[in-house]
Amino acid sequence: MAQMATSNSGLDLAVYSVATAAQLAAAFAPVPYLAPAVGLLVGIIQLAQNVPTNRRAVKQLGGRCEVMLLALRDDAEKSTPSAMSDTVTACEATLQQIRDVMIAWAKLGKLKSFMMQAQIADDVQRCHQLITDCVDAYNIKAHREIQNWQAEFQINQKRDQDEIMSFLSDMQNQQAIENATRTAQYAEIKAFMTLMQDSLGNFEMGDRRHIDLQSNLYGVQRQTGQLLPHIDLRHGEVRRIGSHPVGGSPAFDIWEGEYLGREKCAIKVIRGIEVGPDVMRRFQREVEIWRSVWEKDRGRYILPFYGLCQIDGPYPYMVSPWMRNGDALSYVKKYPYVDRKPMIRRIAEGIKLLHTHDPPIAHGDIKAANILIDDNFNPLLADFGLSKMMEDITGVPFTQSRGVSESYRWFAPELCCGPGIISTRSDIFSFGMTILELITGEQPFSNIRRTPEVLIKMQNKERPIRPYGPNAPMMAARGLDDNMWDLLNQCWTHEPENRPTIERILAQLP
Known part of the structure; x- marks a missing residue:
């Protein structure tokens, strides 16, 4: 038979009651006007069994509610109903508040409880404070020192956290975790992934728990399509x-x-x-x-x-x-008969995404080497904004930084002299060079070996020569027809303000 907690020694918080409703009714039978409070207590104890996480801390809270009510019973047996009226009403209000909070916890479900375990722990502490305030305000004869419950709460909270970690770091729970996140809201997923990512810091790399927790977190990321919170x-x-x-x-x-x-x-x-x-x-x-x-x-x-x-x-x-398929230039060289037209359009869509961002983002170094091919054989723009970031960090203009000479053939003329300010307009120039590169399979000005000579020609407003001779029909079949050549020359306009926007380019692309 379950053993009732006692109040003779005050609020002994180390004792958790698992009393049944019948046992509680019998214990409080001598004071019938406490029946409403007993009903609330029964609900609290039952709910404490159904909260998926923070189980020990919640059960401790239920036990403390019981001990408070037992202390109230002891006082009531020595007094009259009228004298105890205000105290009983206050205790009922306290128990009602705690019961309402527990109802919300019990409805969360296991995974959502994991996401909110820190909030639940805070709520448990606030509920404990409600009990303390009630005991103090109405001079219920009980142990006034709250350090006991706080110390016990810390122990229980640590055990509850360890239990959560044990669940999250077990690969056998991976499917259950992924299933639960499938229907979760964005904020819930983010909170849960934050918990998992932060928890990686609890284990050493190579520890089985770290390995399994990583795997479960990866499963959630793939399932939800979210980046890691940190x-x-x-x-x-x-x-x-x-x-x-x-x-x-x-x-x-x-x-x-x-x-x-x-x-x-x-x-x-x-x-x-x-x-x-x-x-x-x-x-x-x-x-x-x-x-x-x-x-x-x-x-x-x-x-x-x-x-x-x-x-x-x-x-x-x-x-x-x-990206196992490598960069775009390597890809078109390996598969020369790939259709360049949808590839070029998708690259333009990526540039549009950057240029229409608020505020607009200039890529700064558009060329085939910075376009990677994914597993579905679609191009992805890489390293956007990196040029400007490196310029800010080093204090050296990007066009003068180490290794950038490899990109001069794609750069707009204004980047190669003066302050060399990267802009969406300079991106358009580079995109035109990239289209030519992808269609021909050669870098811009491929007929010129030395890069300084290319720079001189660019400043003199000279542009790449249109492919001619035996290869011309093949270039046209790949997309380099009269309309495309005209579009490239628009992109290569010397004055940045006269170049087309990416939206206008998309309207002209096949």
């Missing part, structure tokens, strides 16, 4: 594979990596940058822009950005999905 990756969300980079440029190293233990990813290490507060603030500002673009695009036209890591090695790096 793009600043600090808890082992990504790790490098191999001992050497697999590619790069004078400014970047590209490493293979593993993301959340489930997906191959690309790690772009920015070399030569000392990470300080100003640099990280600039990075964080760019990260927020990348996130806002993701919210609109969802990986349709723009390469997704998984996060930024600043604690793995001397230089920060950015993380994005690994």
Whole structure:
């Protein structure tokens, strides 16, 4: 038989009652006017059994409600109903408030309770304070020291959190977690993913719980299509594979990596940058822009950005999905008969997404090498805004930075002299060069070997020569007809203000 809590020693909070309704009715039979309060208490104890998370803390709260009412019974047996009226009314009001809160908890369901476990813990503490206030205000003869319940609450909260961690870090629960998030709202998903990502910090990399928690978090991300809440990756969300980079440029190293233990990813290490507060603030500002673009695009036209890591090695790096089909130029060379027209249109749609952003975003370095091909063979714009960010961080104009000479053939003339300010209009010029590059499979001005000579011709308003001879019919079949050549020349207009907008270009593309 369940053992009733007693009040003779005050509010002994270490004792949790599991009394039945019949036992409670018998215990309070000598004071019949407490029946409404007893009814509320019965509801609280029953509800405490049905709250999916924070179970120990909630049961402790139910036990404390019972002990408070037992203390009230002891006082009532020594007094009269009229003398106890105000105290009984106050206790009933306190129990009613606690019962109402518990009803809301019990309706949440397990996964939503996980998402709100911190809020539930705060609510439990507020309910405890209601009991303390009632006991103090009406001088109920009970233990006044609240440290006992607080210490016990801390222990129970820790055990409840450990139970949640045990569930989340067990790969056997992956399907249940994904199923529950399928119908959840955006804010709920974000809160749940925040809990999971923060929890990665509780375990060492390589720990089985860290591995399983990563896997479950990855499943939620794939199921919901959401990025991780924290793009600043600090808890082992990504790790490098191999001992050497697999590619790069004078400014970047590209490493293979593993993301959340489930997906191959690309790690772009920015070399030569000392990470300080100003640099990280600039990075964080760019990260927020990348996130806002993701919210609109969802990986349709723009390469997704998984996060930024600043604690793995001397230089920060950015993380994005690994594109096994490589960049757009390599792709069209490998598959020369691929239809360029839909590819070019999709690239234009990506540029439109950037240029119509609020505020507008200039990519800064549009060329086939910065357009990657996804698993569905669609092009994705990569590295948007990186040029401007590097300029801000280093204090060196982008067009004068290390390794940028590789892009001069695509740059608008105004970028190669004076302040060289990147703009949406300079993007249009580069896009025209990129269209030519994708159709011909060659870099712009492919007939000129030395880049300085290209710059001289560009400043003299000379532009690439239209392909002619035996290859001309093939170029036309790929899309380089008279209309397209006219559009390219519009993009290459020397005066930036006279170049077409991306919307106008889309209206003219086949």
